[in-house]
Amino acid sequence: MNSLQIDYFIALVENMNFTRTAEKLFVSQPAISKQIAALENDLNIRLFDRTNKQIKLTPAGELIYQCFLRARVDLKNTLKEATKIYEGKTGNINISCLEGWDMSKYFSYVTQTFNQHFPGISIQISSRGFKGLVDSLEDETSDIIISIADSLSMLKSSKLFKIAEINRILTYSTHHVLALKPNLQINDFREETFYVVSDRKSNFTNNMVIEMCEPFGFVPKVVSVPNIESMMLQVESGLGVAIFDDWHRVKYNPELRFLDTESHHTVSAAWKKENSNPTINLFINEISLIINKNKLL
Template identity: 35%
Template sequence: MNDIQIKCFLEIAYEKSFTKAANKLYITQPAISRYIAAFEKELGISLFDRTNKQISLTPAGEIYYDFFRRFQVEFENTREKVHDLNCQRQGNIRLGYIVGWSVSSFLPDILRSFSKEFPDISVSVECLEMDELIQALIANKLDVILILDDCLEGIKGIEKQKITEIQRLILYSKFQDLAKKQDLTPYDFRNETFYIVANEEAHNSELEVRNYCKSYGFVPRLKRAPNMESIFASVENGLGVMFFDTWGQNINTSSFKYILLDSNHEISMAWSRSNKSEIVRVLVNEIMAYLNQNKSL
């Protein structure tokens, strides 16, 4: 069992609805159903009575609900105490950003400057998939994240600050036939497969790709991959292309080529509203100020 299974179980029991619980946790109904099915299989019992129109707990489910509710409260309290203690003793800010991004053009300079100003505060970094990044922030496993602004829409309990914009592009392989052509436009990719990550943001990604390609007069052929690493591998080996941006860590390697697009991604930093640490806001402001002064990054 894991945290997400327990959270799904408690939320369904509270809402008495799989749909309402899924909406509250920002996951799809099929996903929450899979989590509960796996949870029930592991426990060896049925947690919910599904014979009536309204979802209700089984007698065994009632017992587990009382236990996990108390466990969750105590666990969150304990984790917050430990986190506060670690912050006091170690002075660590946990920064996360999207896997596949390269931010070495600006982050090392900022961190060196930040370290000189706050020598007792260290910064650790972690790269995650988009949905994992948001969940880590909500679960207080990260203090602040660097992410596409539109991915934060509808997320409750966070503060955010737009810090910059980065240009979008289409990434493709040097091994594709298109790599031999000059002055490519998006329309030249009309027969290619466009890869997107199969996560909770997949629907938004699909709409973004479809709408952009529509403006060039074609309907893209889309294919989902389990993660960014799989997409990079597929594109590198000439199996398709992907929409990305100028922060992509692979765009300047020998295996890839790209064309720049006439649109940008808005980039924001986000942190939990319950995080009262002023030092997190200082780091956000320093990153924003640096990027504003160096807009080519």
């Protein structure tokens, strides 16, 4: 059974005449007869009763006809939806960003744009720690992850796209002994404990703090904690300091103070090379546009 046989069968049912069907399809009558006979042979079902040069669908033929009609409509609708997915007009996209970041001013614009121009695309957004982001990309829970570029260095089969540079800030408690000192400098914190998130694979958080302090003439005491929330807790409790950035919600805490480190993080988006989701490029273009636009405001 093939599509030509099905097309000829449907046309013959609609015309109920071999000659008229052949004329409409611009083929010979024997060509129609041959394909109908082949279809009946393939199905092992008699589709028409032929009497006195007239044809009539058998009950089984009527059932097959209705089936083919439904299949034709389903195929048409499926191709329509498949085209939308291929062109990025419909589908799902899962975005994960670093926990603690306030990206509401960016994501709100992106989701609004998608709702206006790509209403068929469903966006899901979540936040995760450094390890959770990488894991979610590897197990395809996330289509795109957004994080500090150095934390993505271990990704070998992914594409990376730089979307921003954000200032690093040294964060300390308002109750810290240095809080009242005027004209604070980074090297004033040389005796402090610097808390970082544990990262056993690349150790980039530890190295980042050491490299940041090097120009100020000291090697910091670095202690690892399980996650970003634990970093905040240590700082809020006055047990030490930590390096956050301008995107982190920690800046909204009135019990904390901040010092510009004169350095920055590179923020990148990453996605798997083999991920064929067409909405990825749409999202990357939109988020980059919004972030750069906000920089100019």
